[in-house]
Amino acid sequence: MTATTETQADLSAEIAELEKLSIEAASAGQNVRQPLLNYPPYRSSILRHPTKDPRHADPETIELWAPCFGNSDVDPLEADLTIAGSNEPIGERITVSGRVTDGEGRPVRNQLVEIWQANSAGRYIHKHEQHPAPLDPNFTGVGRCITDSEGRYRFQTIKPGPYPWGNHINAWRPAHIHFSLFGRAFTQRLITQMYFPSDPLFALDPIYQSITSQKARDALVARYDHDLSTPEYSMGYNWDIVLTGPSRTWTEPEEGDL
């Protein structure tokens, strides 16, 4: 990783400037609900964003359908990230659950959800990970599940820790869980990150701040849900996911529809 001399104050000034420009863009009617792909405070985006606007395409049949996953793909035990080792992983046990719907509120049923995350000390099991926090032999940080007939997913895991990254001096990512989602159409494919309520690092984080609409940013933050907490066992977080993108019409009968 290249050594950087830039401080959080430098980065925060850039973030504030872009936020100001974005508020102007939003009042001019531009959609600011998705991250800005060209977001220089996230240094790695500088050479990795397209410089041209995407071209509009009318989706064709294949794009209006999504790949199909099912019980042969995912063992139900993969939704529990706390049972991979011979002992319990260290950290705060949490349940993360919610509904996956499309933009019209229709459930995304029987579809694949994949997650990955750092352990409670903020360390990923990855060969390029260099943060000298302890690895946990009982935690791999990888989970999968298939949504139920109402579009619900549910994972049992531990709360990830924040971790340092080399974007600038003293750069720390807010605690998050990576989510990978498929919709009812390939156009709805989504990879994103779920955050935890009231994280003091939100204002400082270029990845979170690359979404310049506060309302849209809020959509990435889970809600503490006491009803999802299990007595004497774990804390509950609810996070609902809304996928957008055109899909085939809902009236077509589908396998599994009753």
Place this chain on the structure above:
Amino acid sequence: MSIPTPGQTIGPFFGYALPYEGDADLVPPGSPGSIRLHGSVYDGAGNPIPDALLEIWQTDAEGNVPQAEGSLHRDGWTFTGWGRADTDLNGHYTFSTVLPGASEDGRAPFFALTVFARGLLDKLHTRIYLPEHPANAGDPLLVSLSEDERATLVATADATGLRFDIHFQGDRETTFLTYG
């Protein structure tokens, strides 16, 4: 209406989570009718990107939309139409698959492609069209593009199948798509 959930970068650490054995082999490599679909992913400085993830979704050779499960545990016989490939240290990816058929009469067949990478804050969509396919000339998307843009969406034939490179920036910047 609810607010759509925004995307976020796939980050640097997906390598132990998303790739799996057989992910890029929609059909067994070398099986009858199989082709290699491969290429490299480049950043704006022309350097290969070693931490990108590509997914393709396609019709079968007859143009049918696959609706069979089993992509995560392939049995070697079922064509699921979907595959995932991460780039290696040279920024190179490889799929083993079949040529897609046209899903609608008279339309140009293509592979639907999504691209993710560290440094890329949201997914990118595009299409990989087949070289020299007669229906390309009438494809609504291809005809709407300039010759240079069109060239970024059409694979080139090589000895084992097709090559398709992706450039995030520069003279050969790939044309990415929105379905709006």
